[in-house]
Amino acid sequence: MRITREDVVSQLLAGASDRPVESADVYAPANIALCKYWGKRCSELNLPVTGSLSLSLGSYGSHLRMSRMTEATTDRVTHNGVALSADTAFVRTLTAYLDLFRAGAYFNIETRNTIPTAAGFASSASGFAAAVRGLDTLMGWALSPQALSSLARLGSGSACRSVYDGLVEWDVGSSEDGMDSFATPLRDQWPDLRIGLLVLTDKTKPIGSRQAMQHTVDTSPLYRAWPETVASDLATIKAAITERSFERLGQAVEGNAMAMHSTMFAARPSVIYWTPETVATITRVRQLRDEGLMVYCTMDAGPNVKLLFLHASQEAIEAAFPDVVVTNAYNGDV
Amino acid sequence: MRITREDVVSQLLAGASDRPVESADVYAPANIALCKYWGKRCSELNLPVTGSLSLSLGSYGSHLRMSRMTEATTDRVTHNGVALSADTAFVRTLTAYLDLFRAGAYFNIETRNTIPTAAGFASSASGFAAAVRGLDTLMGWALSPQALSSLARLGSGSACRSVYDGLVEWDVGSSEDGMDSFATPLRDQWPDLRIGLLVLTDKTKPIGSRQAMQHTVDTSPLYRAWPETVASDLATIKAAITERSFERLGQAVEGNAMAMHSTMFAARPSVIYWTPETVATITRVRQLRDEGLMVYCTMDAGPNVKLLFLHASQEAIEAAFPDVVVTNAYNGDV
Numbered sequence: 001m002r003i004t005r006e007d008v009v010s011q012l013l014a015g016a017s018d019r020p021v022e023s024a025d026v027y028a029p030a031n032i033a034l035c036k037y038w039g040k041r042c043s044e045l046n047l048p049v050t051g052s053l054s055l056s057l058g059s060y061g062s063h064l065r066m067s068r069m070t071e072a073t074t075d076r077v078t079h080n081g082v083a084l085s086a087d088t089a090f091v092r093t094l095t096a097y098l099d100l101f102r103a104g105a106y107f108n109i110e111t112r113n114t115i116p117t118a119a120g121f122a123s124s125a126s127g128f129a130a131a132v133r134g135l136d137t138l139m140g141w142a143l144s145p146q147a148l149s150s151l152a153r154l155g156s157g158s159a160c161r162s163v164y165d166g167l168v169e170w171d172v173g174s175s176e177d178g179m180d181s182f183a184t185p186l187r188d189q190w191p192d193l194r195i196g197l198l199v200l201t202d203k204t205k206p207i208g209s210r211q212a213m214q215h216t217v218d219t220s221p222l223y224r225a226w227p228e229t230v231a232s233d234l235a236t237i238k239a240a241i242t243e244r245s246f247e248r249l250g251q252a253v254e255g256n257a258m259a260m261h262s263t264m265f266a267a268r269p270s271v272i273y274w275t276p277e278t279v280a281t282i283t284r285v286r287q288l289r290d291e292g293l294m295v296y297c298t299m300d301a302g303p304n305v306k307l308l309f310l311h312a313s314q315e316a317i318e319a320a321f322p323d324v325v326v327t328n329a330y331n332g333d334v
Numbered sequence: 335m336r337i338t339r340e341d342v343v344s345q346l347l348a349g350a351s352d353r354p355v356e357s358a359d360v361y362a363p364a365n366i367a368l369c370k371y372w373g374k375r376c377s378e379l380n381l382p383v384t385g386s387l388s389l390s391l392g393s394y395g396s397h398l399r400m401s402r403m404t405e406a407t408t409d410r411v412t413h414n415g416v417a418l419s420a421d422t423a424f425v426r427t428l429t430a431y432l433d434l435f436r437a438g439a440y441f442n443i444e445t446r447n448t449i450p451t452a453a454g455f456a457s458s459a460s461g462f463a464a465a466v467r468g469l470d471t472l473m474g475w476a477l478s479p480q481a482l483s484s485l486a487r488l489g490s491g492s493a494c495r496s497v498y499d500g501l502v503e504w505d506v507g508s509s510e511d512g513m514d515s516f517a518t519p520l521r522d523q524w525p526d527l528r529i530g531l532l533v534l535t536d537k538t539k540p541i542g543s544r545q546a547m548q549h550t551v552d553t554s555p556l557y558r559a560w561p562e563t564v565a566s567d568l569a570t571i572k573a574a575i576t577e578r579s580f581e582r583l584g585q586a587v588e589g590n591a592m593a594m595h596s597t598m599f600a601a602r603p604s605v606i607y608w609t610p611e612t613v614a615t616i617t618r619v620r621q622l623r624d625e626g627l628m629v630y631c632t633m634d635a636g637p638n639v640k641l642l643f644l645h646a647s648q649e650a651i652e653a654a655f656p657d658v659v660v661t662n663a664y665n666g667d668v
Contacts, residue, residue, distance in 0.1 A: 221563035221597055223557045229345055229600075255602045266563075268518035268589045272617070275608030283606070284591035 003177045005154050009047060009100045011179065012147045019140030026137055028129035028162045029061035029329070030115050032195050032298060032306050034253045037158050037170065037233045038226060039217045046182050049217075050230035051172040053237055054161045055195055057327040061126035061162065063112040066134035071105040072181045074184070079111050089300030094125075094131065097155045101135055103231060109134070115197070124209075126157030130164030145157040149182040166329045167193075167241065169234075187243050189330070196317055196324040197306035200277040209301030212264060212271045220267040229259050246310055253308055257298040264301075273303050281305045288320055335510045339378060339488050343434045346481045346511065353474030356364045356401060360471055362463035362496045363663070364449050366529050366632060366640050368587045369568045369592045371492055371504065373551045373654035380491040383551075384564035385506040387571055389529055391661040395460035397446040397497065400468035406440040413445050423542070427458075428465065429487045435469055442467070449531070455664050458543075462489030463496030477519060483516040500663045501527075501575065522576050525607070530641035530658040534611040545636030546598060546605045554601040563593050577656055582646055584630030588641055591632040598635075607637050615639045622654055 031054035037047035069076065075098060078092050084091045090119045098107055111130065113123050132152045136143050142149070145163060153160035153170075161168040167190060173181025207215075217223055235258040240249035264271035282296045283306065285297045293316050295309045307324065309317050318324060365388040372655075373383035403410065409432060411418045411425050418425045432441055445464065446456050466486045470477050477485070480498060487494035487504075494503040495517045501524065507515030551557055567590040574583035600604040616639065618630045627650050629643045641658065645652050652658055 053506070116544075215579070221566065222559045222593060223481045224562075225556045225559040228558075232555065251602065255604070258604045259555060260599040262600040265599070266556075266589070266593040266596040268585065270589070270592045271615070272473050272620075274608075274613055275617075276614045277610055283609075286603075286606075 003045065003244060005044060005100055008070070008154065008179070009151070010176055012143070012150055013141065016139075016143055016147075020068075021138060022051060024065075024066045024134045024137035026066075026130050026133035027061060027063050028122065028126045028159075029056040029165060030126040031158065031168065032163075033158065033163045033299065033300065034167075034249075034308070035237050035256050036300070038213060038220075038230075038260045038263065039223065040157065040213065041215070045178045046153050046155075047137060048170065048172055048179045048259050049064070049169055050227050051232060051234055052158075052161070052230070053167065053169045055167055055193060056165045056198070056269045057115065057195060057197075058163065058165070058329050058331055060115045060197070060325070061113070062123065062130040063114070064127075064134045064245055065110045066131075067108050068105045068137050068138070069108050073108050076108045078109070078198075085146075085308035089317060093155075094127075096133065101139070114123070116210060123265070124156040125158040125162040128159035129167065129191075130192040131155060132159070132163065137310055146182050146184070148177070149184075153178070153182065163165070169238075170260050171321060186238070186241065190221050190241055190244065191330045192269075192311040193329065194309050194311055194314060195329075196315075196321065196329045198281060198305045198307065198324055199276060200281065200304050205251065205273065207271060212267075212301050215271060216264050216267045218270035220263045221268040223263045226259065226263050230256070233259075235290040246294055250294065253298050257300075259296055261299060273299070273301060275303045278303050278305060284320075293317070293320070335381065339434055339533050340651070342379060342488065342513070343485070343509070346477070347475065348483055350475035350481075354402075355472060355474060355477075358400075360464050360467035361395060361397050361459045361644045362402075362412065362467055363390040363392060363499060364457060365390045365415040365466045365469035365492065365495045365502065366493075366623055367492065367634065368501075368583075368632065368642070369590050370634070370635060372547060372564075372597065373557065373558060373584075374547065375658070377548070378514065379512045380457075380487050380489075380568065381512045382491060382504065382506055384561050385504055385568055385652065386492075386495070386564070387503045387520070388492070388500065389501055389527055389566060390462075390496065390499045390577075390663045391449065391529060391531075392499070392663050392665055394449045394499050394531070394661050395447070395658070396457065396464040397448070398461075398464035398468045399444045400472050401442050402439045402472065403442050406442075406646060409440050410442045412443070414447060428461075431462070431651075434488070458490040458499045459492040459496045461531045462486050462493035465489060466493070466497065480516050480518070487512070487516065504570075520575065522570070522572075525574055526574070526645040526649060526663045527663065528643050528645055528651075529661045529663075530643065530655065530659075531535070531661065532615060532641065532655060532658055534615065534638050539607065541605060544634050546601075546607075549605060550598050554597045556600040557597045560606050564590070567593075570651055575640045580628055584628065584642055588630040588631050589633075595633060606635070607635060609637045612637050618654075627651070627654070 033054045035053040037052035041047050129152045135201040148163045149160040164185045167186040168183050170183040233252045298306050367388045368391045369387040371386035375381050463486045481498045483494040501520040502517050504517040567586045570586040
């Protein structure tokens with residue numbers, strides 16, 4: 001018997017409180033995977049093929065204000081101050097997600113992203129994490145972080161990591177209902193880590209990441225080697241964090257991102273998120289490293305490049321990339 | 335007991351004639367693999383992990399003039415009119431190869447490439463194929479094509495395909511001495527096929543293809559999926575040639591090249607031959623295809639892009655890429 005999102009929501013809300021309030025005003029940070037989530041074993045529940053590990057982006061993420069509307073017949077969604085039509089992909093996805101929780105009510109939702117949408121900056125992660133936080137506050141559920149993470153996963157896989165700050169691991173889990181597939185913060189945190197965002201383009205991506213992921217799983221002959229790649233990288237990354245070995249961390253992080261894009265390039269037909277600027281930036285990062293600057297890069301399902309470095313290198317990074325936006329997972333405005 | 339190049343040369347020359355002439359003046363075309371050779375199971379004998387299939391480049395390749403010198407103590411190598419020093423990589427590799435055949439003699443060799451060297455245009459393939467043809471003529475061996483192909487392989491793997499014109503398949507073979515790993519022309523040829531060369535850069539590559547290949551085999555977590563990828567692509571490409579299905583051919587050719595580069599990108603550290611121009615060109619090819627022009631691309635271990643198309647599309651290709659050099663495997667000057 002196929003397990004549905006509704007089944008899982010029932011389980012997760014079984015012991016929840018019920019103390020609704022008028023409105024909720026919440027925030028969730030975006031996160032950048034250091035070891036990528038790429039491929040689902042179950043698309044209904046967003047259960048992953050592998051584990052993954054991310055660093056949150058502090059004050060870069062999604063603010064969300066939420067209230068119930070009486071006598072409304074649809075949700076109302078405003079994004080960055082603009083009312084969105086019900087037929088946009090974003091509203092359709094969000095509305096379908098809210099259907100799991102509405103119990104007859106419709107919602108007025110205002111979101112504001114402090115990070116560009118749909119250019120590979122994981123805005124759906126912070127968006128769905130914020131939606132779950134909003135629901136939890138509005139309904140007065142007082143759920144555990146683990147339950148919040150699981151609920152967020154049902155909206156968007158990587159959202160399950162955005163309910164925390166800092167270094168966060170999403171366990172792959174093995175149960176069919178996914179109740180053991182949620183994120184937790186790593187015991188070892190590393191406050192000196194920084195992620196720099198380079199916005200090479202804020203154009204919408206040629207293909208959404210959900211679709212690119214599924215197409216890669218379905219058609220890329222190299223994807224079969226991805227799960228073992230992640231198993232190895234995840235172990236290396238966690239060991240490097242514990243050992244505070246930045247070089248080892250950076251090599252595994254960059255290698256893992258390159259491997260993910262490689263699985264996409266090899267899809268039939270290819271998924272190519274890289275632009276000429278992406279290649280120029282990757283090449284520049286390697287040059288800087290050859291010159292002794294400890295900086296590594298990672299890329300998600302989009303053309304933009306993110307830099308991984310330590311606080312001590314921040315000035316040098318800003319000198320090399322004047323437009324870089326430096327984020328700090330441990331100094332958010334949450 | 336490890337089999338050496340010397341052992342294999344002895345076997346191949348066992349029944350050879352011995353009617354030396356004063357000098358030889360030969361030519362071999364370059365070739366572009368439609369299904370790539372990427373990875374060796376034996377580096378002493380250049381035995382491949384998989385089979386491969388190529389199209390020759392007609393009049394684009396290597397001219398070579400060769401004679402023996404009396405009283406010389408080294409080979410003398412002139413390339414494109416320039417005398418090369420004995421410590422260049424090219425001369426070292428060539429000299430080591432000639433050691434297999436010299437029997438005390440040194441050679442005066444003049445080569446002239448009609449294709450840029452060392453920018454991913456497979457000049458070592460035509461160079462070693464020409465060297466073997468030169469030796470065969472100079473020594474009067476009158477070897478079979480199969481023996482010439484095997485000898486060329488000992489110099490550079492892909493050279494074994496450059497002893498023929500047209501569509502050529504290199505059999506992977508299975509014997510330890512590699513005597514069953516040589517190239518033969520396909521029974522089905524396709525005279526309307528064209529390859530267009532786009533010289534995006536003629537700068538020497540950051541890393542040679544031999545080294546990149548070995549590094550990929552040794553470190554890329556995605557390489558383990560390469561042999562099955564080739565097995566599938568090779569079957570598709572041969573079927574598409576037989577069926578004269580250009581779309582099926584092009585999709586497999588482009589997919590195979592993308593998969594090869596993907597294995598490199600995923601190496602640790604990455605091997606990235608692509609430049610911003612490479613990405614821009616790949617993107618342009620896809621746009622043209624979306625507009626209805628049947629053109630596919632392939633890339634070797636270098637930044638340049640090669641276009642695969644049919645004779646009927648040549649004018650449209652030349653209009654879209656004014657600098658393209660169109661090659662015709664079936665109209666060489668050999």
